[in-house]
Amino acid sequence: MNRVRLRWELGIVLAVTLGQSALYSVLTLVRRLTISVPLGQQQTALNPSRDDAALWDALYQFLSVFFDLALVALVVYLLWEPGSNALRRIGLDFTRFGGDAGRGILLILLIGVPGLGLYAAGRALGATVAVQASPLDAAWWAVPLLVLSALRAGLLEEVIILGYLFDRLRRLGWGWWPIIIASATLRAAYHAYQGFGPIIGNFVMGIVFGWCYKRWGRVMPLVIAHTLIDVIAFVGYPLAAALWPGVFGPVPAPSGTPTPTPSP
Numbered sequence: 001m002n003r004v005r006l007r008w009e010l011g012i013v014l015a016v017t018l019g020q021s022a023l024y025s026v027l028t029l030v031r032r033l034t035i036s037v038p039l040g041q042q043q044t045a046l047n048p049s050r051d052d053a054a055l056w057d058a059l060y061q062f063l064s065v066f067f068d069l070a071l072v073a074l075v076v077y078l079l080w081e082p083g084s085n086a087l088r089r090i091g092l093d094f095t096r097f098g099g100d101a102g103r104g105i106l107l108i109l110l111i112g113v114p115g116l117g118l119y120a121a122g123r124a125l126g127a128t129v130a131v132q133a134s135p136l137d138a139a140w141w142a143v144p145l146l147v148l149s150a151l152r153a154g155l156l157e158e159v160i161i162l163g164y165l166f167d168r169l170r171r172l173g174w175g176w177w178p179i180i181i182a183s184a185t186l187r188a189a190y191h192a193y194q195g196f197g198p199i200i201g202n203f204v205m206g207i208v209f210g211w212c213y214k215r216w217g218r219v220m221p222l223v224i225a226h227t228l229i230d231v232i233a234f235v236g237y238p239l240a241a242a243l244w245p246g247v248f249g250p251v252p253a254p255s256g257t258p259t260p261t262p263s264p
Helices: 003-016 018-034 054-079 086-090 097-125 142-171 176-189 196-216 220-243
Strands: 043-045 130-132
Touching: 003 018, 003 054, 003 142, 018 142, 018 176, 054 086, 054 142, 086 142, 097 196, 097 220, 142 176, 142 196, 142 220, 176 196, 196 220
Parallel strands: 043 130
Antiparallel strands: none
16 A cells, blocks of 8 residues: 555544544643642543433444444554455454353453552542443443443454554554554553543553454454453443442532543
């Protein structure tokens, strides 16, 4: 593919997906730091309700997941080449599911558990926003939607950052470590609205995930790990907020702080 066209394609894809999210997220962090409310007393919601009526809320949530997954389909389509299966090339298939699942669970222990500790430390230091992972009063039907939302995050982030971005930057002549560091920086940037703890945690996660993708050549273990981490966070949030309200619970009063435009 022509290098100029490749650069344009890369810029357009990032502008409508995670690059857009990163810009909004960084601006939101800057905005948070300029207001009088301390960062540790602000809050944000990952899966906010979109309508007071339960049926319409569920419909809007489902459509949000559907259209984000359409972006995943778009980058897979762009990766597709005659005589080459893009899904197999990036390792997004079920040919090695047992091994992929095992590696994914290992990554949960390596990334997920320390990530919770980093979030708790950030909250204690006042450097991290209170993140409401899911509604505290969610109905039973919200659980399948939260699982879908977790799957959306796993596919959208890992397929674009690892499967697509790595492929395109390699074709532009980038070395492996510059790609890993750049992708980790992007991952940290679109989580910046949550505060400094998540910036650090997601940068480290990006380094680890990037190294694993280079070594394994498969995106599926990273999708599995990311999805399961988010499922645990989304579905388990009400319990965590009840057991440790000072760390995971919402701030006592509305903070009036900015909320970023919903991002992938």
